[in-house]
Amino acid sequence: MKRRLMAPSIPVIDRRTFLAGAGATAGIAMTAPALTGRAFGQTRRWPQNPFSLGVASGAPVADGFVLWTRLAPNTLSADPALPGGMTPEPVEIGYEIATDAEMRGIVQRGTAVADPAFAHSVHLDVKGLSPGRPYWYRFTSGDAVSRRGLARTAHAPGTPLDRLRLAVASCSNYEHGYFAAYRHLADEHPDFVLFLGDYIYEYAAKRPRTRVHSDGVEAVTLPGYRNRYAQYRLDPDLQRVHAEATALITWDDHEVQNDYADQWSQTFDDPQVFLKRRAAAYQAFYEHMPIRASLLHPAGPAMRIYDRFAFGNLAEIAMLDGRQYRSREACYGPPRKGGGHVESNSACPERLEPQRTMLGAQQETWLYDGLAQSKARWNILAQDVMMAQLRQTAADGEVRFWTDDWNGYPAARGRLLQHIHDSHVANPVVLTGDIHSFWTNDLKLDFDDASSPVVATEFVGTSISSDGPSYTTFSRYLPDNPHVRFFESRTRGYMTIDVTPERMTTQYRGITDVTDPAATVLTLKSFAVENGKAGAVEA
Ligand code: FE
Ligand code: CA
Numbered sequence: 001m002k003r004r005l006m007a008p009s010i011p012v013i014d015r016r017t018f019l020a021g022a023g024a025t026a027g028i029a030m031t032a033p034a035l036t037g038r039a040f041g042q043t044r045r046w047p048q049n050p051f052s053l054g055v056a057s058g059a060p061v062a063d064g065f066v067l068w069t070r071l072a073p074n075t076l077s078a079d080p081a082l083p084g085g086m087t088p089e090p091v092e093i094g095y096e097i098a099t100d101a102e103m104r105g106i107v108q109r110g111t112a113v114a115d116p117a118f119a120h121s122v123h124l125d126v127k128g129l130s131p132g133r134p135y136w137y138r139f140t141s142g143d144a145v146s147r148r149g150l151a152r153t154a155h156a157p158g159t160p161l162d163r164l165r166l167a168v169a170s171c172s173n174y175e176h177g178y179f180a181a182y183r184h185l186a187d188e189h190p191d192f193v194l195f196l197g198d199y200i201y202e203y204a205a206k207r208p209r210t211r212v213h214s215d216g217v218e219a220v221t222l223p224g225y226r227n228r229y230a231q232y233r234l235d236p237d238l239q240r241v242h243a244e245a246t247a248l249i250t251w252d253d254h255e256v257q258n259d260y261a262d263q264w265s266q267t268f269d270d271p272q273v274f275l276k277r278r279a280a281a282y283q284a285f286y287e288h289m290p291i292r293a294s295l296l297h298p299a300g301p302a303m304r305i306y307d308r309f310a311f312g313n314l315a316e317i318a319m320l321d322g323r324q325y326r327s328r329e330a331c332y333g334p335p336r337k338g339g340g341h342v343e344s345n346s347a348c349p350e351r352l353e354p355q356r357t358m359l360g361a362q363q364e365t366w367l368y369d370g371l372a373q374s375k376a377r378w379n380i381l382a383q384d385v386m387m388a389q390l391r392q393t394a395a396d397g398e399v400r401f402w403t404d405d406w407n408g409y410p411a412a413r414g415r416l417l418q419h420i421h422d423s424h425v426a427n428p429v430v431l432t433g434d435i436h437s438f439w440t441n442d443l444k445l446d447f448d449d450a451s452s453p454v455v456a457t458e459f460v461g462t463s464i465s466s467d468g469p470s471y472t473t474f475s476r477y478l479p480d481n482p483h484v485r486f487f488e489s490r491t492r493g494y495m496t497i498d499v500t501p502e503r504m505t506t507q508y509r510g511i512t513d514v515t516d517p518a519a520t521v522l523t524l525k526s527f528a529v530e531n532g533k534a535g536a537v538e539a
Contacts, residue, residue, distance in 0.1 A: 044142030056242035057151030058290030161312025170433025171463035177514030196433030197252025225284030259339025266339030325360025340404025388441035437489030
């Protein structure tokens with residue numbers, strides 16, 4: 001069995017710490033070369049549960065997945081030198097993977113190192129499992145045992161698969177309400193859950209609402225971002241989603257700062273200063289997410305998170321990064337145009353410039369190549385911000401466009417949709433977060449031409465808890481946007497997606513009241529895309 005250390009180099013282990021743990025390895029198979037044969041720490045008695053943040057699985061492939069945990073006995077430790085209440089030594093922890101929920105049929109067992117350089121998080125890259133099935137797992141450390149998690153491998157690329165059940169979440173603002181939507185999402189037992197960004201919110205509300213961020217200040221440093229992730233992950237509903245469903249994850253802006261674009265902050269910070277903040281935010285994201293250490297290890301202010309996942313012959317999902325490589329907001333400048341704002345073509349011709357990019361050249365090439373080569377029946381692009389054109393026509397007749405989503409990058413959108421059209425990508429579907437509302441959109445080569453072909457379908461999920469935009473205001477724009485087939489901003493919730501070879505069915509699931517932890521859930525609307533026919537029909 002291969003195990004992966006989560007840092008490129010393991011910090012030198014303090015001799016005293018090592019000796020304290022020597023000879024205390026009973027019952028744990030040893031596979032840690034850097035720690036010369038002794039699972040120190042296995043006799044540790046924890047005064048508080050070190051697995052307070054739970055467990056998570058992600059990045060599914062046919063023979064494995066990433067298993068995550070983080071040691072944090074004093075979860076919201078205010079001491080930046082002791083994240084999670086942990087002193088800065090590496091700790092070796094045990095893990096077990098079984099074929100049954102009772103953990104009787106153990107198929108892998110070993111150790112992994114919780115690295116103090118990454119807040120004692122573990123990103124265990126598990127290989128050698130069977131495709132397309134569930135496994136159960138848990139971690140151990142001394143006298144502590146984590147909760148049990150369920151993780152799924154993917155079906156091997158190209159092999160027959162007749163059904164895939166996904167759930168899609170975005171925008172969970174802790175201060176705006178309870179995470180009942182996460183609880184209902186977990187209750188549906190999806191095969192995989194997609195997180196499309198705004199998993200945390202970096203700012204703190206001036207006037208506290210339903211709940212408050214524990215430190216009450218905007219996250220700008222590594223301890224601040226760590227604290228934010230830890231508080232969110234203490235939520236029992238969110239923690240349960242991760243324990244019970246294997247995740248595919250990308251980010252949006254609030255994992256760093258509202259409406260940032262690459263190195264440009266909405267508050268006009270010096271890019272060199274802002275990149276340090278971004279590096280801290282990216283590192284905290286890495287430390288709390290079940291993402292691949294091999295592909296995604298943070299290096300300086302950059303961190304690659306875009307990735308591709310295959311599910312048999314049925315679907316490929318590209319998880320895109322719409323923040324790290326994008327061009328600056330069009331017509332950026334103080335005092336107010338730091339983040340998203342609306343612009344008309346006459347006032348801001350920069351928005352239309354052909355070289356503007358949402359994904360960056362490298363990711364764009366990677367995406368186009370992957371789409372052109374895919375043999376999957378369904379090709380899903382999961383990403384942060386709305387792709388469909390949205391004309392915001394004011395009372396004076398002036399048409400404006402929001403600069404922070406793909407409407408700020410129309411040339412890049414045009415390139416992508418033209419590529420999808422030209423390379424005959426099978427059943428392209430875009431899944432989107434960010435805008436805190438449900439949308440069903442036809443994606444067209446030319447949104448202003450009624451006869452232009454529909455080349456892809458977009459489903460936008462509402463927020464788990466974040467406030468929605470004005471229903472009245474946006475409803476007024478709809479007559480001028482006939483490719484928008486559905487819009488609803490008054491409900492918080494998530495999407496469930498049922499994929500079969502014949503059709504993809506998306507349900508918009510809405511909770512009754514975000515201020516009620518016991519809120520119930522109902523289906524607001526269902527749409528289907530039939531195999532071979534872009535565009536959704538009501539189901
Ligand atoms: Fe959001
Ligand atoms: Ca956002």
